[in-house]
Amino acid sequence: xxxxxxxxxxxxxxxxxxxxxxxxxxxxxxxxxxxxxxxxxxxxxxxxxxxxxxxxxxxxxxxxxxxxxxxxxxxxxxxxxxxxxxxxxxxxxxxxxxxxxxxxxxxxxxxxxxxxxxxxxxxxxxxxxxxxxxxxxxxxxxxxxxxxxxxxxxxxxxxxxxxxxxxxxxxxxxxxxxxxxxxxxxxxxxxxxxxxxxxxxxxxxxxxxxxxxxxxxxxxxxxxxxxxxxxxxxxxxxxxxxxxxxxxxxxxxxxxxxxxxxxxxxxxxxxxxxxxxxxxxxxxxxxxxxxxxxxxxxxxxxxxxxxxxxxxxxxxxxxxxxxxxxxxxxxxxxxxxxxxxxxxxxxxxxxxxxxxxxxxxxxxxxxxxxxxxxxxxxxxxxxxxxxx
Amino acid sequence: xxxxxxxxxxxxxxxxxxxxxxxxxxxxxxxxxxxxxxxxxxxxxxxxxxxxxxxxxxxxxxxxxxxxxxxxxxxxxxxxxxxxxxxxxxxxxxxxxxxxxxxxxxxxxxxxxxxxxxxxxxxxxxxxxxxxxxxxxxxxxxxxxxxxxxxxxxxxxxxxxxxxxxxxxxxxxxxxxxxxxxxxxxxxxxxxxxxxxxxxxxxxxxxxxxxxxxxxxxxxxxxxxxxxxxxxxxxxxxxxxxxxxxxxxxxxxxxxxxxxxxxxxxxxxxxxxxxxxxxxxxxxxxxxxxxxxxxxxxxxxxxxxxxxxxxxxxxxxxxxxxxxxxxxxxxxxxxxxxxxxxxxxxxxxxxxxxxxxxxxxxxxxxxxxxxxxxxxxxxxxxxxxxxx
Numbered sequence: 116x117x118x119x120x121x122x123x124x125x126x127x128x129x130x131x132x133x134x135x136x137x138x139x140x141x142x143x144x145x146x147x148x149x150x151x152x153x154x155x156x157x158x159x160x161x162x163x164x165x166x167x168x169x170x171x172x173x174x175x176x177x178x179x180x181x182x183x184x185x186x187x188x189x190x191x192x193x194x195x196x197x198x199x200x201x202x203x204x205x206x207x208x209x210x211x212x213x214x215x216x217x218x219x220x221x222x223x224x225x226x227x228x229x230x231x232x233x234x235x236x237x238x239x240x241x242x243x244x245x246x247x248x249x250x251x252x253x254x255x256x257x258x259x260x261x262x263x264x265x266x267x268x269x270x271x272x273x274x275x276x277x278x279x280x281x282x283x284x285x286x287x288x289x290x291x292x293x294x295x296x297x298x299x300x301x302x303x304x305x306x307x308x309x310x311x312x313x314x315x316x317x318x319x320x321x322x323x324x325x326x327x328x329x330x331x332x333x334x335x336x337x338x339x340x341x342x343x344x345x346x347x348x349x350x351x352x353x354x355x356x357x358x359x360x361x362x363x364x365x366x367x368x369x370x371x372x373x374x375x376x377x378x379x380x381x382x383x384x385x386x387x388x389x390x391x392x393x394x395x396x397x398x399x400x401x402x403x404x405x406x407x408x409x410x411x412x413x414x415x416x417x418x419x420x421x422x423x424x425x426x427x428x429x430x431x432x433x434x435x436x437x438x439x440x441x442x443x444x445x446x447x448x449x450x451x452x453x454x455x456x457x458x459x460x461x462x463x464x465x466x467x468x469x470x471x472x473x474x475x476x477x478x479x480x481x482x483x484x485x486x487x488x489x490x491x492x493x494x495x496x497x498x499x500x501x502x503x
Numbered sequence: 504x505x506x507x508x509x510x511x512x513x514x515x516x517x518x519x520x521x522x523x524x525x526x527x528x529x530x531x532x533x534x535x536x537x538x539x540x541x542x543x544x545x546x547x548x549x550x551x552x553x554x555x556x557x558x559x560x561x562x563x564x565x566x567x568x569x570x571x572x573x574x575x576x577x578x579x580x581x582x583x584x585x586x587x588x589x590x591x592x593x594x595x596x597x598x599x600x601x602x603x604x605x606x607x608x609x610x611x612x613x614x615x616x617x618x619x620x621x622x623x624x625x626x627x628x629x630x631x632x633x634x635x636x637x638x639x640x641x642x643x644x645x646x647x648x649x650x651x652x653x654x655x656x657x658x659x660x661x662x663x664x665x666x667x668x669x670x671x672x673x674x675x676x677x678x679x680x681x682x683x684x685x686x687x688x689x690x691x692x693x694x695x696x697x698x699x700x701x702x703x704x705x706x707x708x709x710x711x712x713x714x715x716x717x718x719x720x721x722x723x724x725x726x727x728x729x730x731x732x733x734x735x736x737x738x739x740x741x742x743x744x745x746x747x748x749x750x751x752x753x754x755x756x757x758x759x760x761x762x763x764x765x766x767x768x769x770x771x772x773x774x775x776x777x778x779x780x781x782x783x784x785x786x787x788x789x790x791x792x793x794x795x796x797x798x799x800x801x802x803x804x805x806x807x808x809x810x811x812x813x814x815x816x817x818x819x820x821x822x823x824x825x826x827x828x829x830x831x832x833x834x835x836x837x838x839x840x841x842x843x844x845x846x847x848x849x850x851x852x853x854x855x856x857x858x859x860x861x862x863x864x865x866x867x868x869x870x871x872x873x874x875x876x877x878x879x880x881x882x883x884x885x886x887x888x889x890x891x
Binding site for chain 2: 128132323324326329330332340357364369373
């Protein structure tokens with residue numbers, strides 16, 4: 116069953132050792148730059164000094180303090196600064212939150228149709244976006260090489276995504292020196308995030324897209340092996356480089372070309388983060404096993420294929436393989452100290468399910484996942500299964 | 504051992520069923536188009552009618568007759584036509600030869616530093632190139648999504664390559680309906696060509712680029728399985744689609760990112776085509792087994808890894824695995840009716856080796872392959888091993 120697709124990704128990836136030093140080669144001449152960053156880790160690990168030392172040859176303003184799950188409220192302050200200073204290029208230095216935030220700021224500055232929140236809330240078209248370059252400091256979200264961003268609104272506890280080709284970064288520098296100073300929790304979150312990006316584009320139903328499936332399985336195997344190695348031995352920069360490339364390839368459009376995708380785990384996970392501030396990756400790790408168990412019949416072919424090709428499980432029925440593969444996945448997440456049970460978090464099961472369902476209803480969403488296989492009423496079952 | 508790289512590929516791939524019908528959506532408004540095609544197969548299979556029916560809403564000129572291994576002599580006539588008609592967009596409809604030819608024409612029309620042959624012969628910089636769109640009619644070379652082209656000069660029997668980011672097609676339409684009418688010989692050549700593009704970027708020495716290796720192995724396995732299936736059963740368009748995507752991914756920059764590459768097989772093969780007109784893919788099929796046997800010690804780690812991961816050969820020493828893997832590769836080519844012995848062609852062994860060596864010497868080339876492991880004197884041994 117051949118599915119039509121477009122594959123387009125104009126981001127230039129600049130990968131390897133000491134690549135930040137080349138930053139000025141990639142910045143447009145006469146740039147008036149807005150430097151965006153997060154909550155200060157780049158000031159501790161030396162990246163801020165490296166970058167601003169290069170930027171002193173350019174006109175630039177800086178805006179720090181973008182939080183994990185970047186908020187509309189914070190980002191609108193950067194939008195005001197960017198407008199005031201007439202900036203024409205944005206340099207995002209950080210992980211997925213800073214890069215996602217930069218995509219919003221880049222689209223919001225020239226946005227002239229009211230509140231830029233409508234880009235997320237009402238799918239308002241992004242006609243112009245200020246060009247972005249990024250220096251990635253954490254392998255995880257893939258935002259450095261894709262057209263998507265997820266922004267939260269603190270006041271309404273909403274977490275929404277927008278996608279536009281205008282948001283592709285012009286360049287992204289993946290300098291492996293940034294891997295030296297990552298906290299273990301962030302490494303683990305990054306591995307899990309990239310892994311579940313891959314499963315969202317794979318664990319649906321087979322359409323005989325043989326190469327895309329093999330690429331996805333390659334990414335998952337590499338995240339398991341090289342991600343675990345880097346988590347346990349963060350001096351192994353080769354493993355870190357393999358993790359970094361895998362996380363980028365997990366969400367740059369290649370493995371989703373011509374295959375059905377799911378994204379129901381992300382949709383539920385986003386609500387958990389919006390409601391309770393649980394780390395993005397950790398919400399996904401809790402939902403994945405429960406959702407796959409609840410939808411095992413619908414996803415049986417791909418779950419069995421996954422168990423075989425990623426985990427080497429060759430014995431048993433399809434269902435036995437599928438269950439075994441889900442268990443291996445949970446153990447993998449747990450080995451990174453990422454919990455897979457919702458009861459680990461201090462929340463109420465019943466009210467959480469009710470709140471999520473009512474939020475989806477408000478947005479007119481009746482079902483999620485490939486072919487809408489996850490109905491709203493399933494969410495209660497999924498969260499219950501995820502509980503213990 | 505981490506190798507730095509840039510990964511950049513702005514070509515938009517438009518893949519699937521009935522995509523040619525969407526051509527006008529991707530052509531710039533006010534285009535003054537030069538339509539380029541080959542030796543007439545598109546007039547027999549209906550693609551020409553489909554395309555010109557869309558182009559009638561645009562201003563366009565056409566130039567047909569581009570040969571396999573497109574020649575400077577033929578292409579310069581298209582350059583003259585393009586200049587005369589002031590064209591501002593090139594639409595290439597064909598296989599790799601037509602697309603490579605289009606890249607040369609696009610660069611040669613605005614070239615103002617003497618003979619455009621210098622783009623190939625003297626690495627003259629391509630400062631401007633006319634934008635190109637392509638409609639691919641044969642999965643093989645990958646030219647539809649890369650920045651390279653290979654052009655021959657009939658008068659001097661040279662076959663040379665040039666590479667520039669200016670040459671990336673703006674879009675490439677991969678409409679699987681073109682797979683309906685391919686001659687078996689062209690399907691086989693395409694599979695072998697794509698396969699050896701992959702080996703040239705893989706069969707060197709390990710640098711722990713785990714994901715790139717897995718991607719390359721995924722492409723090779725898919726070409727073996729799905730390519731063979733489509734060769735034997737050309738009604739299986741799903742297999743054809745998998746072959747088509749694999750051939751594109753084999754040479755679009757991803758699998759060569761951060762790994763050493765070889766290309767010695769191509770360099771020798773190009774000379775065989777330039778001298779005797781042997782089909783490009785067929786020259787590669789003859790050289791590959793002989794070159795790998797001659798350089799088995801230098802390539803032993805990757806040859807053994809290839810044998811294991813692509814062919815499932817788990818028994819024996821590294822050398823035994825390597826030899827076994829090379830034999831399997833030969834059998835695979837032979838199963839597509841592609842010979843792997845040079846004596847199948849009506850040429851003289853000794854004078855061929857001498858001629859190729861002297862041509863390399865004239866161009867100042869002393870050694871080819873990764874780290875220059877193939878010395879000029881090795882070429883005689885390789886051709887001798889390739890003979891029977």
